[in-house]
Amino acid sequence: MKLTRRKRNMALITMTPLVDVMMILLVFFMVTSSYLDLDMMPMVQPEPEGIASITTPAPTLLIRITASGEARLRGQPLTVQSLSRALQQAPHARVLILPSGGANVQGLVSAIEVATRAGAENLRVVRLEAAQ
């Protein structure tokens, strides 16, 4: 006995569910993603290997950040000009930033920005220990 397979109609591929799913995915990614353009400042960087440590003590410029967030260099308000002038007098000087504990993050970031613009190569932040 020979069984004949019934001919089925070809199922039509409907595009509408595909569009629905893609629309949902689109809305999902639009809503959940953040499109803020963010930058970064390195705080801890891996020490470059192979560079001999400088044995001659480099001159140090100290930038203080007051509790109100104002940066001061040698008692004067810190500006790009004042720091670059000081750096011209003492090239390759180490720039130390000493923040007050009451200062906020914006104060520190602004001071780092000024120092970077003035061309400070060796920039360090004195880290405070938490009062226990």
Place this chain on the structure above:
Amino acid sequence: MKLKRRNRPPPQETIVSLIDVIFFLLVFFMLIGRMDATAPFEVSPPISTAGESLPKGGTTISVAQNGALALNGEAIERPALLARITDLLTQKPSLFVRINAHAEARLTNLLPLVTALEQAGVGDVVLVVTPNPA
């Protein structure tokens, strides 16, 4: 004179072009968007134009204005945070940590944390900044 409007056949709406556009938009948003875990508190990073471009990935520590901490969007206390970081370091020694601190957060809540992270062995810590005021 009366102009007779020609009867045009209605244009057939092709769904294929719609799919093309939606697919294009989907890929666009997937590529330019950054899917970050948002902190359970408000964090607006400090503004600076001297920042470098932020690479994707890594572990995010958020610091609120009042000093509250969150790790990858989950509120956490400092000892637990350091324990988790030590755990992550054993899995991946080249751990990249970015600190998303509120601009008004006090440095006493930030700098000791950076020191603790460095002592824990994290070699790459960055502070997130906003290049322009949003």
